[in-house]
Amino acid sequence: MNVVGVRTLFRKEIRRFFRVPGQTILQPLVTTTLYFVVFGYTLGGRQAEVDGVPYLQFIVPGLVFLGLANNAFLNSSSSLFIMKIQGTMVDLLVAPMGPLELLLGFTAGAMARGILVGLLTWAVALAFTGLHAVDVARTVLFLMLSSYVFSVLGLLAGLWAEKFEQVNVFPTFLMLPLTFLGGVFYSVASLPEPLRTVSLFNPIVHMVDGLRGGMLDRPAGSPTGLVLLLALAAGSTAWAWRLLKVGYKLKS
Amino acid sequence: MAAPVLVLEQVVKQYPGLRALDGVSLAIAPGEIFALLGPNGAGKTTLIGAACGLVRKTSGRVSVLGVDLDVDPVRPRYDVGLVPQEINFDPFFTARETLEIQLGYFGRSKDAARVDELLAALSLSAKADVPTRALSGGMKRRLLIAKALVHRPRLVFLDEPTAGVDVELRRDLWGYVRRLRAQGTTVVLTTHYLEEAEELADRVGIIDHGRLLVVEEKGALMQRLGERHLEVKFREPVAALPAGPATAGTLSADGRGFSFHERRGTAQAAEVLAGLFAAGLPVGDVTMAPASLEDVLLRVLASEREAQAAGGAR
Ligand SMILES: Nc1ncnc2c1ncn2[C@@H]1O[C@H](COP(=O)(O)OP(=O)(O)OP(=O)(O)O)[C@@H](O)[C@H]1O
Numbered sequence: 047m048n049v050v051g052v053r054t055l056f057r058k059e060i061r062r063f064f065r066v067p068g069q070t071i072l073q074p075l076v077t078t079t080l081y082f083v084v085f086g087y088t089l090g091g092r093q094a095e096v097d098g099v100p101y102l103q104f105i106v107p108g109l110v111f112l113g114l115a116n117n118a119f120l121n122s123s124s125s126l127f128i129m130k131i132q133g134t135m136v137d138l139l140v141a142p143m144g145p146l147e148l149l150l151g152f153t154a155g156a157m158a159r160g161i162l163v164g165l166l167t168w169a170v171a172l173a174f175t176g177l178h179a180v181d182v183a184r185t186v187l188f189l190m191l192s193s194y195v196f197s198v199l200g201l202l203a204g205l206w207a208e209k210f211e212q213v214n215v216f217p218t219f220l221m222l223p224l225t226f227l228g229g230v231f232y233s234v235a236s237l238p239e240p241l242r243t244v245s246l247f248n249p250i251v252h253m254v255d256g257l258r259g260g261m262l263d264r265p266a267g268s269p270t271g272l273v274l275l276l277a278l279a280a281g282s283t284a285w286a287w288r289l290l291k292v293g294y295k296l297k298s
Numbered sequence: 299m300a301a302p303v304l305v306l307e308q309v310v311k312q313y314p315g316l317r318a319l320d321g322v323s324l325a326i327a328p329g330e331i332f333a334l335l336g337p338n339g340a341g342k343t344t345l346i347g348a349a350c351g352l353v354r355k356t357s358g359r360v361s362v363l364g365v366d367l368d369v370d371p372v373r374p375r376y377d378v379g380l381v382p383q384e385i386n387f388d389p390f391f392t393a394r395e396t397l398e399i400q401l402g403y404f405g406r407s408k409d410a411a412r413v414d415e416l417l418a419a420l421s422l423s424a425k426a427d428v429p430t431r432a433l434s435g436g437m438k439r440r441l442l443i444a445k446a447l448v449h450r451p452r453l454v455f456l457d458e459p460t461a462g463v464d465v466e467l468r469r470d471l472w473g474y475v476r477r478l479r480a481q482g483t484t485v486v487l488t489t490h491y492l493e494e495a496e497e498l499a500d501r502v503g504i505i506d507h508g509r510l511l512v513v514e515e516k517g518a519l520m521q522r523l524g525e526r527h528l529e530v531k532f533r534e535p536v537a538a539l540p541a542g543p544a545t546a547g548t549l550s551a552d553g554r555g556f557s558f559h560e561r562r563g564t565a566q567a568a569e570v571l572a573g574l575f576a577a578g579l580p581v582g583d584v585t586m587a588p589a590s591l592e593d594v595l596l597r598v599l600a601s602e603r604e605a606q607a608a609g610g611a612r
């Protein structure tokens with residue numbers, strides 16, 4: 047494997063988003079903070095506790111997830127798309143970078159941005175809620191897993207898109223609804239049937255749930271969610287690897 | 299011949315409704331400069347793409363540095379460089395950073411000396427730390443060349459490397475390419491400046507409609523198909539040409555000019571000219587245009603089109 051190549055691509059991706067920190071880090075931070083203030087204070091004030099947790103605390107993991115997922119997705123999708131349009135993708139395609147190297151480099155870069163925004167959001171939130179116990183291992187696991195899945199999905203979107211607006215199709219028509227139905231602002235457990243069962247097919251529910259369990263140090267539920275997410279990660283990885291291997295929309 | 303560094307066997311690239319490569323077979327020897335010539339849309343870039351992994355061939359076999367690309371498409375790339383025809387640049391990075399990143403992609407560790415060397419070789423040192431978007435068109439092209447060479451490839455594809463590069467730098471670049479060859483680098487070059495191919499190439503391939511029409515050593519090709527052109531002006535009108543070699547030329551209608559095309563199998567220009575002098579004709583001015591690759595290319599393409607037209611009538 048071309049380790050130096052992967053590291054170079056990873057570092058290049060990071061340098062890229064640090065060159066425009068206002069757009070790549072600050073802006074998402076402001077957005078999620080606004081969510082936090084609006085939903086947490088104005089709406090949540092009336093609803094003091096959810097699942098035995100103060101509402102303000104309850105929504106923090108979901109908001110961390112929002113920043114994490116959006117930015118991981120945006121980073122790989124826009125970076126890849128821009129490289130296609132600029133023609134700089136050619137440099138990667140003629141370099142000794144196989145599908146695995148490309149996958150690792152792009153997703154690692156995107157995960158870095160997603161996790162960075164997620165953690166900064168969390169830091170801001172902690173200033174409001176105060177410090178509390180955290181299950182570090184579980185938090186790290188779900189931060190990694192969620193950002194990984196969205197990085198790979200971003201890669202797929204970037205490969206597929208031919209026009210800039212197509213990059214946004216997936217976030218707008220799939221991610222946004224699934225996120226809002228994903229238990230960011232409410233507890234899925236409190237939903238009536240059959241909505242509750244239907245919700246369990248939404249992977250975002252399990253990401254938010256896992257993060258919430260870790261970040262608020264709540265007892266772990268059944269491992270079904272984790273299994274589903276691992277399967278999703280494996281499936282999307284295989285798909286992306288395959289497309290990179292054949293050069294889908296990259297090679298003529 | 300030592301083992302070829304690039305072999306194409308019956309390579310076909312079919313686009314919907316268009317056969318961009320129509321059964322191309324070619325072997326490139328180590329250390330040679332091979333010029334691939336042909337009109338727009340002939341298939342030059344597609345051929346290079348098939349060798350570099352940018353084009354998915356429909357059928358045929360490509361092997362680079364002894365490795366079949368169907369078996370391992372990645373490993374040979376450590377030693378291959380490409381100057382793509384289309385300028386590309388990442389506006390986020392400077393010329394120096396671009397070259398550093400490029401080295402990394404090729405698995406090489408940081409090498410500031412190498413980067414500086416290439417920046418200097420391509421006259422980019424003064425612009426090394428300027429964002430690439432602030433480079434002029436020709437400078438961007440030169441950066442593209444530096445990128446293709448920074449990892450010391452053994453096989454380099456230059457797809458119109460000097461389009462938009464100024465005359466002086468073009469000549470510098472030719473010098474640089476010759477130095478590369480002296481170090482054993484193999485170069486495959488496409489260009490529409492035929493003077494460039496004439497200067498640099500050891501062998502020439504002429505391609506049209508995805509088919510290689512001619513692959514030949516440059517000198518031999520020029521001898522075989524090149525034409526030197528003799529032009530004579532008389533001080534006074536001449537009524538007729540003297541018998542002897544001069545009859546191979548043509549006298550203009552007003553009797554003031556004479557022209558002769560020297561090619562393989564005809565009389566020598568010197569003999570023809572001597573015949574004019576021997577007959578005491580009032581020669582005023584003589585010009586001699588050397589054979590050019592441009593003529594050769596045009597002739598090959600024209601005869602191919604004739605052959606095709608004839609074939610089409612069948
Ligand atoms: N992605 C593509 N889809 C369909 N046709 C293509 C594609 N790329 C190239 N072609 C066609 O293949 C043919 C060969 O193109 P190619 O770029 O190889 O020509 P070329 O010899 O490099 O020409 P030029 O001198 O203009 O660069 C052209 O007819 C071109 O239109």
Ligand SMILES: [Mg+2]
Pocket residue numbers: 342343344383457
């Ligand atoms: Mg071309």
